[in-house]
Amino acid sequence: RSHISKLYPEILALIFSYLDVRDKGRVSQVCSAWREAAYHKSVWRGVEAKLHLRRANPSLFPSLVRRGIRRVQVLSLRRSLRDVVQGVPNLEALNMTGCFNLTDAWVSHAFVADMDSLTELNLSMCKQITDNSLGRIAQHLKSLETLDLGGCCNVTNTGLLLIAWGLKKLRSLNLRSCRSVSDAGIGHLAGMTPEAAEGTLDLEYLGLQDCQKLTDEALRYVSVGLCNLKSINLSFCASVTDSGLKHAARMPRLRELNLRSCDNISDVGMAYLAEGGSRISSLDVSFCDKAGDQGLLYISQGLFHLRCLSLNACPVSDDGIGRIARNVTDLHTLHIGQCGRITDKGLSLIADHLQQLRCIDLYGCTKITTVGLEKVMQLPHLSVLNLGLWQKQIR
Known part of the structure; x- marks a missing residue:
């Protein structure tokens, strides 16, 4: 041997x-x-190197290059970002999440020439970053496909205009909690303003969670200009209303719509989605306290492509759940946690009709008993059941 x-x-x-x-x-x-x-x-x-950039280490970057590592996450930054950019010349992904001390000056110092290899850049929670950095990024990182600016609270509409000018290959953009961004900024991205020329028309994902200045006008821009969009997160956007969903329903490629905690979304919005011919497969209206059984009736009459539905803390009852169970039979994920009106009757309807269900959230459903749970647990494909702050793997 x-x-x-x-x-x-x-x-x-x-x-x-x-x-x-x-x-x-x-x-x-x-x-x-x-x-x-x-x-x-x-x-x-495919390995991502996780680095603390504290002191000079002459062998670090040659070692990464020798192993062909092209993905880097910087965990802490106490020396120049330029060391990474120059040290790994074919860098494909750079993750700077939570590097609070990253400044515009460091970004400008790092990106002084075109970097065609870099396709992913994560600057989430780099709170000192402003539009000045986005100008440098748009100038030199034209191959970017994914850009995460979540929590970069100093980014404004001007920064989005710079992105629209320079990052034509962008497919995923996260602007979570960029609270200075308004409808006009989304108009820039969608190429709907005179200044923006074409915009970032290849976008497939747009994260707008907690962008509180956005209104239905932003959705109008998106529906007209960003025709390739597959997923949009509007959670906590309190000024988005049912009327905005008229625009969302017209988007031919939209598959995922997150409206979690959008206080002005109601049953009427569900009607607009269903009547507008939306082909969404994932819908989250959790904590929308105006979306109830009537909304589920509309969903059951039109959103037949749904595979994932989140209704946590919505005022829905067994009647509404029954309509979903009988008509949207291909659901594989159903979140009805904290729906205090759901009883064993609702669970029985789920068990009878949703044979494809793989995951169900029942956390905080105070009116259900082991009788209903035992029926649900007989579902042939069920693998995840959430009954508390933990999840149970069924098999």
């Missing part, structure tokens, strides 16, 4: 590629042959 030490380097590299990151590092310390195999680029394909 051959000992493992006699295996060809290519075979060792294949074996090492299945190890977790920590073990990949450990096997490289066994012997010189294993070290050579462990440094093969195939071993590290």
Whole structure:
């Protein structure tokens, strides 16, 4: 029998590629042959290096390059960001989440030439970043497909105009809690304002959670200009109303719509979605306290492509759930946590009709008993049941 030490380097590299990151590092310390195999680029394909940039380490970046690592997350930043950009020349993904001390000056210092390899940039919670940084990013990172600006509270409509000018390949943009952004900024992205030229028309995901200045006008811009959009998050956008959903219903490729905690969404909005021919497969109206059984009736009459429906804390009853269960039979995820009017009757209807259900949230449903639960647990594909602050894996 051959000992493992006699295996060809290519075979060792294949074996090492299945190890977790920590073990990949450990096997490289066994012997010189294993070290050579462990440094093969195939071993590290897709791995993200997590770095604390504190003091100079001359061997760090050559080591990353040798292993073919092109994805980097900076956990803490106490030296120049430019070291990363220059040290990993074919960088594909840079994650700076929570680097609170990152400033416009550091961004300007780092990005001084075009970087065609970089397709993902995460600046979420980098709260000192302003539109000035977005200008530099739009100028030099034109290959970006994913940009996360969640929590960057100093970003304004001007920054979105710069994005619209420069980042034509952008597919995913997260603007969560960018509270200075208004309808005009979304108009820039959609190419609907005179200044914006074409806009970022390839966008497929737009995260607008907690952008509190946005109104139905933003949805009008999106529906006309961003025809490729598949998913939009409008949760906590309190000024978006039922009228805005008329625009959302017209979007031919929209599949995911998050309206969680949108206080002005009601049953009427559900009617607009259903009557407008929306083909959404995922809808979240959790904590919308004006969306009740009548809204579920509208959904059951028109949103036949739904696979995931979240109704947590909505004023729905067994009657509404029954309409969904009988008519939207391909649902695989149903969240009805904190729906205090749901009883075992509702669970029985779910068990009888939603045979494809894989995940159900029943946290805080105070009127259900083990009788209803036992029926639900007989569903053939059910794998996740949430009854509290924990989830139970069924099988």
